[in-house]
Amino acid sequence: MRASLHFAGQTLVEYQARQAVRAGADRILIMVSVITPALSQAVDRLSADGIAVALIRDMVTMVRDAPRDSDVLLIADGAIIAQDHVDSLGAIEGDVLLVSDDSRASAPFERIDAGQRWAGIARLSPTLLFGTLDMIGDWDLALTLVRAAVQKGARRITVPQDDLLEGRVAMVESQEQADLVAQAVTSAGAAKGARQRGGIEHLLLAPLARMIGPALMRMQVPAMQVRIAAMALGGIALVPIELLWTLTGFALMLFALMLAETADRLDELALRTPPTGWLAFMVPLTVLVALILAGGTTEAADLVLVLGILMIADRWRLTGHAKSWMIVTPGSILLLLILAGVAGWLDEGFRIAMLAVIGSVGAIILRQRS
Known part of the structure; x- marks a missing residue:
């Protein structure tokens, strides 16, 4: 599981949660299909540091726990994004997508149209979130929300190609990739x-x-x-x-x-x-x-x-x-x-x-x- 990859002295999902908190999030919801011991331990460590965090396994729980009066930051599984980009989305209200121009460097990211790909993080309004949850069914939550944001004409912030080439924005699949990206992130x-x-x-x-x-x-x-x-x-x-x-x-x-x-x-x-x-x-x-x-x-x-x-x-x-x-x-x-x-x-x-x-x-x- 990409969430359990080791990154910056902790699991990747812990690092993502701390990034969101630093950008202004007041609680963390982690969508999971299976609760593993590593995820449970990650939740315990985050909670010990005073971060409100919960594991979400179904849409019913998501609808109940998701905030109805504030925007949410959506971070993709396995996405490593430099803190500057996370902070920039935390400071902008409304529907915003971090995107990259289509290139060989951005190939691991999800394509959203002919020229751009989603760079792994988005800010979504409650209207978009709950409007999508009402019709989501068994679809992939993150990608469905991103496509809904694209269709709504959400604002896009484009990642410089240098950030992709130097590993400050990346999508990792293995521990080896996570270790390589960690060199760029920690050095930066x-x-x-x-x-x-x-x-x-x-x-x-x-x-x-x-x-x-x-x-x-x-x-x-x-x-x-x-x-x-x-x-x-x-x-x-x-x-x-x-x-x-x-x-x-x-x-x-x-x-x-x-x-x-x-x-x-x-x-x-x-x-x-x-x-x-x-x-x-x-x-x-x-x-x-x-x-x-x-x-x-x-x-x-x-x-x-x-x-x-x-x-x-x-x-x-x-x-x-x-x-x-x-x-x-x-x-x-x-x-x-x-x-x-x-x-x-x-x-x-x-x-x-x-x-x-x-x-x-x-x-x-x-x-x-x-």
Whole structure:
């Protein structure tokens, strides 16, 4: 079943559902002929993320559950469409079809007339939807709705041929095809949708994560596994710090932060929201512990307290209009102390770090809007 193909760290139907939600859908209906364990697990995962989803097996259920006061997005089984196109249909009211000009690249899509094919997604009004459901009988739901939209003269948005050739709009039949398309989709999305962070996390670690994320996504490495690896490495890094191999421990901590950023990037590529609760702070909190162990002074403890506040503000986007370079983060302090330690000025490095976090707090306060 194409819906159960693996794509972007989840099943394809999960990815399609998350695309629709990101474009503005408030609930998901999945038409199925057979409820498989993979589909049931997909529904459970979507529900766990707060997405209202239901499986539809017959027209009676469809007529009962489909919304009568809002448009619907119809996504074809096996269709992979770049999020930009999904968002564009989500912003246009009325009957709209995403289409492609007839060519060799568009051959997998359903022909709708002599010159164009349906590109796998449409926006339909309740009038068209229920008018078609009343007479659909045993016909194919998706294609019948598309043909009804064509006959009604629905607006058409044409996909550029480059999107077809580069795999940003595709219809997949096998896992091999899904893997190939995933390379195009994840590469195209590698620089999009990322959260703005502060400090070294934004200037150094996030770019590295954007480079590593797509490769891990194509290898089907789950974000949670990378996050667990980051937490484990952060805990291991405390050992050399206890043994007074401070710079080694700091370097391992910096690598752990990079892994945590990569896990966030994998979530973003899979259209999931990166965590903002305790799970998001596990690795940075380990860094704060390391700073207390390495500093061993009240000045180090004060540094950790202020840095912890900045860390929360950065993660929760409470830094106002401060520029990224103005926000001091755990990664920024680690890099500063590593450089100071290499120069033999580790104690002075803690003093400079305290001045840096004070300046960062001042920048955030002074750049707030009145």
